[in-house]
Amino acid sequence: MSSPSPSPTTTPAVPVEPKNYLNCETGVRSWLLTRDHKRIGLMFLACVTAALFLGGLFAMLIRIELLTPDETIMSAQTYNRMFTLHGVVMIFLFMIPAIPSGFGNFVLPMMIGAEDVAFPRLNLASWYIYLAGAAFALWGMVHGGADTGWTFYTPYSTTTFTKVVPILLGAFIIGFSSIATGINFIVTVHTMRGPGLTWNKLPLFVWSIYATSIIQVLATPILGITVLLTAIEHAFGFGIFDPAHGGDPVLFQHMFWFYSHPAVYIMVLPAMAVMSEIVPTFARKNIFGYKAIAYSSVGIALVGFFAWGHHLFTSGQSTFNAGVFGVISMIVGVFTAIKVFNWVGTLYKGRIRFSTPFAYFCGFIYLLVFGGMTGVALATVSLDVHWQDTYFVIAHFHFIMVGATLMAFLAALHYWFPKMFGRTYSEGWGLVAASLIILGFNATFIPQFLLGNAGMPRRYWSYPAEFQALNVASTAGASLLAFGFLTILVYLTIALFYGEKVGRNPWGSRGYEWNSPSPPPKHNFDSPQVFDHPPHDYDSEGHEPEMQTEVHGGTEVHGDDGAKR
Amino acid sequence: MNELMRNMLFLPVQASTMSTHIDYLHYFVIITTMVVSTLIGGAALGFYVKYRWKGRIGAKGEPVYTTFLGEALIIGVPAFFFLLWFAIGYRDFVRLQSPPPNAQDVYVMGKQWMWKFSYPDGGPSGTNVLRVPANRPIRLLMTSRDVIHSFFVPAFRTKQDVLPGRYTQSWFEATKPGRYPVYCTEMCGTGHSTMRAEVVVMEPQEFDKWYAEEKSHSRAKQRDGRKTNIEDRDPHATMIEMGRQLAESAGCFKCHSTDGSPHIGPTWLDMYMRKETLQGGQVQVADEAYITESMMEPKLKQVQGYQLVMPSYRGRLEGPESAAIVEYIKSLRSDGTEPVRDKGPQFDIKNGQVVEPGTGSTEVRTGGMQ
Numbered sequence: 038m039s040s041p042s043p044s045p046t047t048t049p050a051v052p053v054e055p056k057n058y059l060n061c062e063t064g065v066r067s068w069l070l071t072r073d074h075k076r077i078g079l080m081f082l083a084c085v086t087a088a089l090f091l092g093g094l095f096a097m098l099i100r101i102e103l104l105t106p107d108e109t110i111m112s113a114q115t116y117n118r119m120f121t122l123h124g125v126v127m128i129f130l131f132m133i134p135a136i137p138s139g140f141g142n143f144v145l146p147m148m149i150g151a152e153d154v155a156f157p158r159l160n161l162a163s164w165y166i167y168l169a170g171a172a173f174a175l176w177g178m179v180h181g182g183a184d185t186g187w188t189f190y191t192p193y194s195t196t197t198f199t200k201v202v203p204i205l206l207g208a209f210i211i212g213f214s215s216i217a218t219g220i221n222f223i224v225t226v227h228t229m230r231g232p233g234l235t236w237n238k239l240p241l242f243v244w245s246i247y248a249t250s251i252i253q254v255l256a257t258p259i260l261g262i263t264v265l266l267t268a269i270e271h272a273f274g275f276g277i278f279d280p281a282h283g284g285d286p287v288l289f290q291h292m293f294w295f296y297s298h299p300a301v302y303i304m305v306l307p308a309m310a311v312m313s314e315i316v317p318t319f320a321r322k323n324i325f326g327y328k329a330i331a332y333s334s335v336g337i338a339l340v341g342f343f344a345w346g347h348h349l350f351t352s353g354q355s356t357f358n359a360g361v362f363g364v365i366s367m368i369v370g371v372f373t374a375i376k377v378f379n380w381v382g383t384l385y386k387g388r389i390r391f392s393t394p395f396a397y398f399c400g401f402i403y404l405l406v407f408g409g410m411t412g413v414a415l416a417t418v419s420l421d422v423h424w425q426d427t428y429f430v431i432a433h434f435h436f437i438m439v440g441a442t443l444m445a446f447l448a449a450l451h452y453w454f455p456k457m458f459g460r461t462y463s464e465g466w467g468l469v470a471a472s473l474i475i476l477g478f479n480a481t482f483i484p485q486f487l488l489g490n491a492g493m494p495r496r497y498w499s500y501p502a503e504f505q506a507l508n509v510a511s512t513a514g515a516s517l518l519a520f521g522f523l524t525i526l527v528y529l530t531i532a533l534f535y536g537e538k539v540g541r542n543p544w545g546s547r548g549y550e551w552n553s554p555s556p557p558p559k560h561n562f563d564s565p566q567v568f569d570h571p572p573h574d575y576d577s578e579g580h581e582p583e584m585q586t587e588v589h590g591g592t593e594v595h596g597d598d599g600a601k602r
Numbered sequence: 603m604n605e606l607m608r609n610m611l612f613l614p615v616q617a618s619t620m621s622t623h624i625d626y627l628h629y630f631v632i633i634t635t636m637v638v639s640t641l642i643g644g645a646a647l648g649f650y651v652k653y654r655w656k657g658r659i660g661a662k663g664e665p666v667y668t669t670f671l672g673e674a675l676i677i678g679v680p681a682f683f684f685l686l687w688f689a690i691g692y693r694d695f696v697r698l699q700s701p702p703p704n705a706q707d708v709y710v711m712g713k714q715w716m717w718k719f720s721y722p723d724g725g726p727s728g729t730n731v732l733r734v735p736a737n738r739p740i741r742l743l744m745t746s747r748d749v750i751h752s753f754f755v756p757a758f759r760t761k762q763d764v765l766p767g768r769y770t771q772s773w774f775e776a777t778k779p780g781r782y783p784v785y786c787t788e789m790c791g792t793g794h795s796t797m798r799a800e801v802v803v804m805e806p807q808e809f810d811k812w813y814a815e816e817k818s819h820s821r822a823k824q825r826d827g828r829k830t831n832i833e834d835r836d837p838h839a840t841m842i843e844m845g846r847q848l849a850e851s852a853g854c855f856k857c858h859s860t861d862g863s864p865h866i867g868p869t870w871l872d873m874y875m876r877k878e879t880l881q882g883g884q885v886q887v888a889d890e891a892y893i894t895e896s897m898m899e900p901k902l903k904q905v906q907g908y909q910l911v912m913p914s915y916r917g918r919l920e921g922p923e924s925a926a927i928v929e930y931i932k933s934l935r936s937d938g939t940e941p942v943r944d945k946g947p948q949f950d951i952k953n954g955q956v957v958e959p960g961t962g963s964t965e966v967r968t969g970g971m972q
Contacts, residue, residue: 113792113793113794113795113796114792117789117791117792117794184791184792185789186789188789190750190788190789191750192748192749192750192766193749193750193789193790193791196748196749197791280765280766280767280768281766281767281916283899283902286750286765286766286767287765320653320663321655321661321662321663322662322663322664322665322666323663323665323666323667325666325667325668326668326673326676329668329673329676350695351752351761351762351763352763352765353762353763353765353768353770356695356696356699359692359695360692360695363688363691363692364685364688367681367684367685367688368681370680370684371677371680371681371684374676374677374680375673375676375677375680377642378642378676379668379676381642381645381646381649382666382668384646384649384650384653385649385653385666386653386663386664386666387649387653387663388653388654388655388656388661388662388663389649389650389653389654389655390654390655391650391654391655399646402642402646403643406638406639406642406643407635407639410631410635410638410639411635413631413684413687414628414631414632414635414687416684416688417627417631417687417688417690417691418688418691418692418694418695419623419624419627419690419691419692419693419694419695419698420624420627420628420631420691422624422695422698422759422760422761423624423756423759423760423761425752425761425787426752426754426761426787426788427754427787487611487612488612490611490612490613491612491613491614491756492614492754492756492783492785494754494785494786494787494795495787496789496794496795497785497794497795498794498795499795499796500795501783507612575662575663575665576662576664576665
């Protein structure tokens with residue numbers, strides 16, 4: 038990897054204090070009433086980052102409690118609330134909105150040469166709806182929390198005395214935010230593409246976010262109905278899911294997973310979106326299998342709707358159902374495999390530059406391969422019987438869903454940070470933190486795979502003593518992970534104010550969003566965009582990708598570095 | 603090889619007939635995963651070493667485009683392995699779902715936060731300890747008194763959710779005498795992590811001796827909650843006899859005959875596994891789940907040609923009581939045989955074939971210890 042060599046003298050002369058989206062208007066009002074997709078994106082990012090640290094705090098408390106087989110720092114009741122809050126905060130407040138509403142809002146309009154999204158007011162409303170839902174959920178957490186797990190399985194969730202209703206309503210409200218953002222992106226992609234930008238020229242990020250939006254719009258209403266019915270049953274004793282009142286408890290599981298399984302793709306497709314941008318940029322060549330990656334995203338979005346029953350292999354659903362859902366789940370696995378091979382294939386004959394976003398790409402591929410293969414193993418029906426509701430499942434979904442999303446979130450943060458703020462961070466610290474996070478993640482969850490094999494069920498406050506060693510190892514890994522996040526918080530905050538200034542396209546990427554100044558002006562571009570080259574194209578005549586010395590170091594020689602070796 | 607892999611993966615002992623089948627597939631999947639991921643990782647590392655950026659501004663890679671054959675391989679090879687694993691796994695799953703016809707029944711009831719076990723023919727009932735003989739198939743008929751629980755025996759590689767208001771089943775054939783932990787694996791409240799039990803597998807002769815002794819002089823009393831009607835009855839009675847007495851005291855015979863004669867409600871003679879036509883025209887097989895459901899919610903699935911006069915027995919019959927009545931109904935056969943119990947596919951372990959649903963029906967049940 039190259040050593041950063043600060044050389045401000047080579048920075049292209051920029052006009053003094055150019056007006057950009059950050060300084061064109063000032064004051065709290067200009068943020069709270071903004072209709073600028075970039076500011077709304079930043080406001081989402083601030084909120085989801087706060088949620089990430091809150092959820093992380095709950096996670097650390099859980100890991101500390103599990104250091105010993107019996108009570109360590111909290112009672113069983115408190116522990117049950119902790120893992121519920123960890124799940125609810127991480128899923129509804131962090132993972133679902135993080136990449137689409139945060140980074141998607143910021144870069145998607147720029148990638149298609151638009152000034153803003155199709156419905157800027159709806160976009161701002163989406164942020165307020167998110168805040169309202171978060172406020173409901175947080176109120177419920179402060180006043181007792183829920184102890185059902187984030188899955189809210191009935192009839193336990195409808196009979197527990199804890200504060201399930203406000204948390205369910207919080208999830209219900211946040212759903213509208215998700216739907217609003219999804220509709221906005223679908224309409225934006227259909228109607229606001231710049232001249233010459235046909236569907237087959239769309240950057241892969243846009244394809245994936247488009248697929249995500251379809252799922253958000255179609256699946257989220259199901260969650261709305263399900264949590265509302267559960268809240269009504271809890272509050273008024275309606276007999277919908279509780280057999281004591283004539284309801285059906287497995288009905289809840291079907292309805293819940295009919296949303297929550299596609300929701301897994303709401304989380305992982307945006308992660309794939311980010312990686313499809315980062316790979317060609319840092320391999321400095323066209324992406325291998327553009328159409329395969331683009332269409333497999335849409336394939337995952339559609340087929341993912343019909344795989345929900347693999348969460349119910351041991352629930353008492355029919356043997357026939359289990360077979361159907363198992364086969365469909367395997368097809369989703371094939372789509373994911375297509376992407377992995379194409380990303381790795383992109384590295385072939387590239388000029389690979391190892392920097393912080395690329396480090397997260399490596400972590401991502403690794404987690405996706407093992408998370409994906411354990412997913413295939415879990416869809417192998419007979420194996421799932423042993424693993425269902427054990428730590429194996431916990432480790433699996435933390436690898437594929439959480440790990441992929443987290444790697445992509447951090448990769449995106451480091452990749453677009455120069456574009457967002459016009460400044461850059463210390464590459465050295467970036468790589469240190471990436472190593473801490475990837476190592477910590479493995480040290481946390483590999484022991485959990487083994488715990489699941491050994492038979493330790495999830496949501497266990499106390500456990501047989503033979504599971505202690507692996508639990509201690511997992512907690513040690515979690516501390517490493519937490520330390521990595523704090524490191525990032527520190528150096529990115531410093532970079533925000535004191536980071537070195539960068540120009541338009543520090544990575545030398547061919548992504549369309551890099552054509553705008555950094556940070557971009559209020560209306561994104563100085564001049565109208567013309568899309569005359571395919572996306573991720575490093576080869577067309579007359580398009581030498583620029584690269585800037587202030588970030589890269591290296592010698593000032595344009596042209597090929599001996600590609601004909 | 604098996605022991606080495608099992609220890610490396612931290613898997614528990616293999617104490618049932620199915621556990622080794624399941625572990626072998628596990629090994630197949632994990633070894634393939636390791637090989638393929640090493641290849642992918644090695645390729646990525648190789649590409650990085652060979653094609654890394656050497657510090658020239660403006661350096662770029664050579665364009666590479668996919669070929670049809672390349673994409674077909676990328677799709678075909680993973681699809682082949684995934685579907686192969688699925689086929690093997692589903693075959694094993696069908697075996698897990700299909701109790702052998704000669705399995706001995708044990709009723710299991712989960713409640714917050716304990717497991718209760720009772721044997722249909724009046725053997726000892728126990729809390730949190732299930733005693734079974736080795737080398738004989740055992741079928742568990744499970745229900746819950748409150749919320750959803752799940753009955754997980756790691757050493758047998760079996761798990762089945764236990765639902766309130768209906769019966770689910772699970773089966774195993776233990777191969778090694780010993781004590782194996784049981785965990786509840788569905789979040790069920792504060793005591794979820796302490797809802798543990800134990801399966802004690804005994805040598806068959808030892809088990810028979812213990813079972814006969816327990817049955818002859820004392821039954822373990824249920825140690826929590828109020829006493830059920832069963833506990834006030836003759837301890838020597840079988841579950842069938844208890845069911846008959848309960849049905850009498852609950853007033854079932856006011857509407858249901860037991861000799862096939864027409865009455866206000868459907869006759870109980872040959873009711874078990876009978877195909878009943880419901881009000882809506884659907885056909886319902888009167889299995890354990892349906893009979894229990896009809897006691898608790900008679901209006902849900904009414905048999906055609908009868909008025910809805912039956913009251914709900916929810917809250918009036920406890921889990922073991924409704925189970926006893928079900929056992930009594932099952933014993934009422936006009937031809938004097940025991941019925942076949944399941945309609946679903948049944949797997950013959952010895953011959954490795956799926957037995958068609960119809961063909962088992964003439965088989966007389968030969969329970970090991972009756």
